[in-house]
Amino acid sequence: FLNQRKYTLELLEDTGFLGSKPATVPLDPHTKLSATDGVPFDDPSGYRRLIGRLLYLTHTRPDISFAVQHLSQYVSTPLVPHYQAATRILRYLKSCPAKGVLFSSHSPLQLHGFADSDWACCPNTRRSVTGYCVLLGSSLISWKSKKQNTVSRSSTEAEYRALASLTCELQWLQYLFQDLNITFPQSASVYCDNKSAIYLAHNPTFHERSKHIELDCHIIREKLQSKLIHLLSVPSKSQLADVFTKPLHSPAFSSMLSKLGLCSIHHPT
Numbered sequence: 001f002l003n004q005r006k007y008t009l010e011l012l013e014d015t016g017f018l019g020s021k022p023a024t025v026p027l028d029p030h031t032k033l034s035a036t037d038g039v040p041f042d043d044p045s046g047y048r049r050l051i052g053r054l055l056y057l058t059h060t061r062p063d064i065s066f067a068v069q070h071l072s073q074y075v076s077t078p079l080v081p082h083y084q085a086a087t088r089i090l091r092y093l094k095s096c097p098a099k100g101v102l103f104s105s106h107s108p109l110q111l112h113g114f115a116d117s118d119w120a121c122c123p124n125t126r127r128s129v130t131g132y133c134v135l136l137g138s139s140l141i142s143w144k145s146k147k148q149n150t151v152s153r154s155s156t157e158a159e160y161r162a163l164a165s166l167t168c169e170l171q172w173l174q175y176l177f178q179d180l181n182i183t184f185p186q187s188a189s190v191y192c193d194n195k196s197a198i199y200l201a202h203n204p205t206f207h208e209r210s211k212h213i214e215l216d217c218h219i220i221r222e223k224l225q226s227k228l229i230h231l232l233s234v235p236s237k238s239q240l241a242d243v244f245t246k247p248l249h250s251p252a253f254s255s256m257l258s259k260l261g262l263c264s265i266h267h268p269t
Contacts, residue, residue, distance in 0.1 A: 001265055003100025004060050008093050011053055015090055022095030023088055024254075027067040027247040031085060034123045038079030047078040050086055057093075060100045063257055064089055065145040066131065066244050073122075073147070098266035099257075107137025111173065111188035114234070115166040116241035117148070117158040126151055128158035131244025132166040133260065134173065134188075140260050142169055145244035159194035162241075163201070163231075164216035166190060167223050174228060187227045191234035201231055 012018040041047055054068045067089050074082045115132040122129075127148050134142040144165065152158035170188045177184070192198055201220045223229050242248060243256045 001100055001102050001263075002060050003098055003264075004057055005098040005100075005266065008057065008097040011057070012090060012094055012097065015050065017087065017090040017094060020087075020091050020094050023091035024095065024250040025248065026064045026089045026092040027070065027085060028088060029247040029249055031081075031088075031247070032123070033070070033074070033081055033085060035074060035077070035079075036124075038081040041078040041080050041083045044075075044078050047083055047086065048075045051075055054086070054089060061093075062101070062133070062140065062143045062260065063099065063243065063253075063262055064092070065143060066129070066247065069145045069147070096264055096267065098264045099262055100264070101140050102261050102263055103139045103141075104137065104261075107139045109182070109184060110137055110186055111135070111170060111184060113166050113170055113188055113190045113229070114239060114241040115159070115162040115190065115192055116239050116245050117152075117155075117162040118245040119152060119155040119158040121246065122147060128152050128161070129245045130158075130162040130165050131241045132162060132169065133241055133244065134166070134169060135261070138261055140262070142173065143244060144169070156194060156196040156200065159192060159197040160200065160216050160220070163190070163192060163197060164219050167220050167229060170229060171223065187230040190229045190231050191239070192231065193234050193236045193239045195233055198231055198233055 009018070051068065051072050054064065055072065058065050058068055071082055071086055112135045113132060117131065118129045120126045120128055127150070129145065129147050131145050132143065133140060148158065148161055152161060200217060201224060224231060240256055240259055243253070243260070248256065
């Protein structure tokens with residue numbers, strides 16, 4: 001079991017939130033942040049320092065990855081709403097300071113990957129957010145939440161960029177396990193909730209509407225043919241990567257964290 005309980009408690013104590021009212025989710029789904037709406041925050045260096053400490057905490061806390069990467073976009077000119085959203089993360093940490101990742105000793109030797117994107121969610125740049133996670137059996141070993149480098153012209157393109165990022169991560173993990181003399185009996189199962197992206201991955205013919213993402217198409221199709229991955233459809237309500245692409249309400253958020261294997265050994269059962 002891997003966690004940063006001591007670091008979390010020190011962070012709450014240093015920021016004065018050790019006695020604050022706990023929050024159920026790190027980011028309110030109804031909160032809309034932008035680079036222009038709000039009054040400038042009077043302590044920009046303090047905001048940057050707080051975001052930096054939260055970034056370090058994401059090494060064992062994938063549940064705050066999306067919220068922290070979202071707020072890290074505003075470190076150059078933070079506004080009061082950005083700081084208020086950051087304090088919401090601190091209040092969420094107060095509710096579960098010892099939460100971490102559990103690596104089960106009975107996990108089967110099988111890789112599972114979930115990829116998702118939130119299309120054009122950034123109000124300032126209209127870029128999408130890539131989110132993916134990789135599980136070894138039931139143990140979460142890799143995750144990512146990051147805004148894409150370019151604007152996607154369709155939701156399928158945004159999903160495809162997320163799939164390509166996950167495919168590269170799975171290829172790197174395969175090389176890593178090969179160095180450890182570990183081989184997998186089956187291809188990695190990759191789950192996506194966008195059927196258009198799945199059809200495009202299996203279709204070798206490129207047309208006008210997909211030529212601009214031809215590079216990602218080639219990467220995914222090549223790994224499909226080499227049996228590195230096996231692409232499968234999954235319902236949106238079962239898409240575990242949703243945690244890394246958008247803020248969720250408490251019931252769905254708690255359910256996703258449970259499926260990802262996040263827990264607290266200090267929490268009463």
